[in-house]
Amino acid sequence: MPTPSASSKLRQVTAPHAPSSPVVRAIDVGFGLVKLTVNDDDGVNIIHFPSMAIPADASAVRSLGTRRRDTYDVPVNGALFEVGRDVGLAQAGGSFGRDVTDEFYRGTIYEALTKGALRYMADAGDTRIDLLVLGLPVNQYNDANRRDFLRAHYEGELDVGDGKKVTVAKVIVQAQPMGGYAAIGEELDELNAVITQTGGALEPLESADDLDDLSVLMVDPGEHTLDWLLIQQGSINPRASGAASDAGRHRVVRAVQESLAADVGRPLGPAVMPRINEALRAGKPVKLSGTAHALDRFEPVVMSVVEDSINRMVDGLRDAHEIIDLVVLVGGHPERYRDVLQKRFPAIPVFVMPEPMAANVRGFQMIGEALAES
Known part of the structure; x- marks a missing residue:
């Protein structure tokens, strides 16, 4: 946890990265939406997609239509799952592809969603991330084994589908509302x-x-x-x-x-x-x-x-x-x-908080940048 003196720094508005600065990114996987930070021309932007992961459909029918849907097929445990902004188009039933249990953060769907977020980052140009900030609900964060699991599972080289890989040098885990506090x-x-x-x-x-x-x-x-x-x-x-x-x-x-x-x-x-x-x-x-x-x-x-x-x-x-x-x-x-x-x-x-849905991930980005600078 940040010290009181560091927490003041965490709330400061950070400038866009210089080319030599560490690459810091944040992902907030909620039960409803995945929020994440990605690189863009203005520095860092926040995007989101539904917290649904659907077993990928390899049939030709999926390619029919007037446009390609904004999703990716990511690998988890030898299977492919479709995730992304348009994943609702693959949905069959209101609860299919979701997980709202207390074991969510150890499960297949969480991994697919996190890899989907990393795939959006990779397509924005970040194939190496020096510091990745992940969030957990408070009751999950209080479990040290859960924090250790996330750090161990998402540090290193990760396959995010279609032959693309993202290397994460270090993961830190925060309680989700702490991100909002950092952004106040x-x-x-x-x-x-x-x-x-x-x-x-x-x-x-x-x-x-x-x-x-x-x-x-x-x-x-x-x-x-x-x-x-x-x-x-x-x-x-x-x-x-x-x-x-x-x-x-x-x-x-x-x-x-x-x-x-x-x-x-x-x-x-x-x-x-x-x-x-x-x-x-x-x-x-x-x-x-x-x-x-x-x-x-x-x-x-x-x-x-x-x-x-x-x-x-x-x-x-x-x-x-x-x-x-x-x-x-x-x-x-x-x-x-x-x-x-x-x-x-x-x-x-x-x-x-203004734009309350994105407040936690915005604060995670600020926390990560402050820690990377120190």
Whole structure:
């Protein structure tokens, strides 16, 4: 873990690499999306693709169409898996190709997704990576064997498909919300606006260094887990940090699906879940068998799931919520969690990071660059 003095450096905006600088890249493999940093003309860019890996189809039918889909076939344990931005076109059933178990980070799908991310990096010109930053949910990060496994498994020369290889010199592993913490200092104006609007005891911050004097609760509602880190003076408080499984987006979508199935009077299979998910994100009806079903009437169902997840987090904080100065939310869908937390703790500023889905991987890149420079 970075020391408090180093954590201030981690939040500094880093300049694009000089040609001689170490190549640093980051991958955040979530249950819903893979986020990664790649080389581009402006330095480093962030892209993402779904966390699905489909056994590759070698038939000629796959090549039919007006364009080639944006995917790669990567090798894992002697088999090929299709991964990438357009992997949904290969999907057969809503849950096929996903893994939302606690063993995800040791599994075939995780390896395929990580190799897919490395393949995007290779195609952007990075066939050697000096430092690769990987993330784990808090409960997974707390397992030293899991961290050691990732380091051992992804250091060295890796086959990423089609005869291409990527060499990774060193891997470091971070707890996922720590990436978001490292990136807070980039958003000081927006953060201070929320602090001012809240009207509690916390005063606007003069600089990012002031964060090191605070107790900051990082909250990361993901696809499967709700992660939280309590960071005091730049260091994690492990006793008040944790994760709740089946407390993320997947549980919300499943609850809406069950309520909708009761309404329509028939079972709804796993292929319906992605449609419900997208409809909830867009605030639109979901279309099933040619009929549009409004989902706004299930808002109480959604909020009951979110409130239960927050209750599990508050219980896991072990009364440390009394010392929290600031709550920061990252992840792909934090708005309802923000609303619940604002009602629960009205005097504590609750700040949603801009582009929250990419906040962790952006911070991982900053952490990696700071460590490489030192």
